[in-house]
Amino acid sequence: MSHPFAATAKTDPAGRRRWLNWLGAALIVGTYVYLIATQPAEVAGGFGNPAGLVTLLGFLGGAVLLLVATLPALPTSTVVLLPVALALNVVVGQIVGTVGLPLYLDSIGTVLVAVLAGPAAGAATGALSNIVWALFNPTVLPFAAGAALIGFLAGWAARLGVFRRFYLAPIVGAVVGVFSGTIAAPIATFVFGGTSGIGTGAIVSAFRAMGDTLLAATTKQGLLSDPLDKAIVFAIVVFLVYALPPRIRTRFDFVRRYRVLAGRRSEETARPAKTGATQG
């Protein structure tokens, strides 16, 4: 389905993109390490310190670099998936956000794209979805890096075959939740001084009452809420992808190439030209 002039589209050198990818990842990790290392002075020290700005710039800047690196390289068939996934994240996230549970379920679209189109597409969806959602709710903006991480990890999990078994998906989802909960904690601490919901706020208060620092308390709250949330999201997504008609789910090159889903033979032989590389 490529355009007759698509051959000239490869002006974007892959080397530069890889470099930008590493730079973005390094910026996110570096910001996290800096915040963990300087943490005691920053919160107890009170006012006039740039920790909030450093957090925002580091995580958001890293997410934007990842976007610049991944988005132009995605094929059109994947690019059209992104706005749908973005809108799905926002709509479901908004619905769940009003219920008052300490859950978010705002990454269904991200994980869905990651399973259908791979880690790069998943990371781009995660980062962009928080940037777009920020137009309606600015408080989700700093969490863009965490959302990108979720998409990236979900894509790798799909590539390694996690979604071939129903029971594996929620387990791996919980593991992904450990990472996303950990990376979100400094943002809640240094940008907002707490959490964005009352349910999660009560959990943080309980840890604070036991004498934890604010960062430790938000990290523990993240480690309680996020694995559960991501386990549910992964379970929903595994349900969704198997509910898709085979016509739709075998259309994605990533799904066929790495045999992401436990396919019936008949589905795969339906496209004999492309089943050569089933084993990634």
Place this chain on the structure above:
Amino acid sequence: MIAGGRADAGGLNPLTLLTGAVVVVALTLLVDAWQFSAAVLAAVLVPALVLSGRHRRILAAAAAILLPTLLSIALINVFFYPEGREVLLAAGPVRITAEGTWFAVAMAFRLCVFVLAFLIFSFTVRAEHLTAALVARRWNPKAVYVLSAALRLAPDIASRAGDISAAQQARGLVIRGGAVSRGRALLMLLVPLVVGLLSDVDERARALEARGLGLPGPRTSLTEAPDSPAQRRFRRSALLLLLLFAVLWIGWRWLR
């Protein structure tokens, strides 16, 4: 709102508005004192709110976001702040400290500035002007497409979700009740929604590919965002001054 796009920002370029919001938020985070945040709120954001002409909708959206967050910040920091020395009131595990209260006040003002500055931007800017401004800045066409398509799709998907939910209820689906029945209801909504959305995607991909979305080179936009040399100068100098201030401020704190 940005998705509806009926507001007119009075000839302001979307990037000018965005620069303003970014400068206000960055300064507030950098200075990090509640007096400064309160001053910004009173002197910059309240007048901007009035000038935007959509203060009702902005305030309603801001309240929906801010209320739970402010309550959470107050709950955490006013009542439980183990680092606090000056205890105002102690009862059981609850210790109200002066330090914790001031920390909560500072965070609350900062958060109000953060949320209001960006909401004023997104409620006054027109979606097509934002797209046009990004095209003019030579952004990657795929990024511009994703951004503008997502903004147009969100209300469409929300209404489609409403339709599916109504249809499922009409054939006897019960939404109320415990977690299991709610979870089941969510899946009954999501499966038809996602299947429908993904089957539209293929058609759209062909249409966009045929129109050369993947091709390199500059694009021209049908609509043009308003802009002026004065606004361009404002954007450049505001960002430069912000950078200069940040360097001086951090340097000064370092030396002290």
